[in-house]
Amino acid sequence: MVRSLAPLVVLILVMVWLSSPSDSDPVREIDPGPDLVYAASIADFEVLAARNLPAGWRPTSARVDPATDDGPVGITVGYVSPSQEFAQVVHSSVPQEQLLTGVLGEGYAEGGDISVGGFGWRELLTADGEQALVRSTDGSTVIVTGSATEADLRLLAAALRPAGG
Numbered sequence: 799m800v801r802s803l804a805p806l807v808v809l810i811l812v813m814v815w816l817s818s819p820s821d822s823d824p825v826r827e828i829d830p831g832p833d834l835v836y837a838a839s840i841a842d843f844e845v846l847a848a849r850n851l852p853a854g855w856r857p858t859s860a861r862v863d864p865a866t867d868d869g870p871v872g873i874t875v876g877y878v879s880p881s882q883e884f885a886q887v888v889h890s891s892v893p894q895e896q897l898l899t900g901v902l903g904e905g906y907a908e909g910g911d912i913s914v915g916g917f918g919w920r921e922l923l924t925a926d927g928e929q930a931l932v933r934s935t936d937g938s939t940v941i942v943t944g945s946a947t948e949a950d951l952r953l954l955a956a957a958l959r960p961a962g963g
Contacts, residue, residue, distance in 0.1 A: 830860035830875045834961040837862045837873035837889075843938040845873060846889055847961040848954055854880025855954075863890070872897075877944075877954065885944035885954050894932075894939045898922070901941050902930055915956030931955045 830847070838845040840862075848855070859876035872890030879885050888901050898906065902924045909921030914931065922930040929951055930943035942955040 825856055825858060825878050827856045828858060828860060830857045833860035833862050833873060833875070837871060838961045840864055841871040841873075841891065841938075843871075843889075843891055843936050845961040846887070846935070846940055846958040848875070848877070848887060848957040849959040851877075851954070851957050852880070859886075877946075879944075879946040879950040879954075881947060881950065883944065883946040883950065885942065885946040885951060887954065887958065888941040888943075889935075889938060891938045894934065897939050897941065898930075898932065902943065906930065914952050915958065919955060 834845060834847045848857075856878045857875055858878055859874070861874045863870075863872040863874075865871045870891040870893075872888065872892060874886055874888045876884065876886045888897070890897050892900070902922060903926070905925035907923045909923050909929075912919050912921055912931075917933055920932045922932055924930060924943070928943055928945055929948050930941055931951055932942075933940045933955075940955075940958065942951050942958075944951065946954070
């Protein structure tokens with residue numbers, strides 16, 4: 799009986815060892831470039847992308863919501879900040895109030911107007927206590943939000959430039 803259980807015990811130990819957490823970084827970095835190029839090619843607005851972020855910023859997700867039946871286009875790019883917090887840029891032609899509710903949820907609060915990167919932004923506070931920066935552009939809305947610090951969100955917002963150049 800011991801001989802028949804021994805291979806099973808060894809197999810279980812190997813599986814536990816393989817699934818145990820390692821010291822390597824669990825964040826999987828991606829290149830949002832292709833998604834940004836695609837979004838820029840189908841959007842009827844100038845798509846913005848973060849450019850020249852300081853070391854430590856890592857893009858981790860990108861998603862394009864293509865237009866359907868001449869509907870709105872949107873792109874979302876997620877980042878991990880140098881302090882290991884989440885931040886995202888959502889840029890869409892969805893009507894602003896609908897987009898804000900979709901991204902920030904119900905019950906967000908106004909915080910005032912600020913200037914970041916030479917542009918006027920609205921500060922909002924989500925029901926979860928996260929900050930959001932919102933700016934209207936040519937027929938679209940940009941939202942920068944996440945669990946990252948206020949300084950990191952402002953830095954990300956200031957880094958936004960046209961995706962084409």
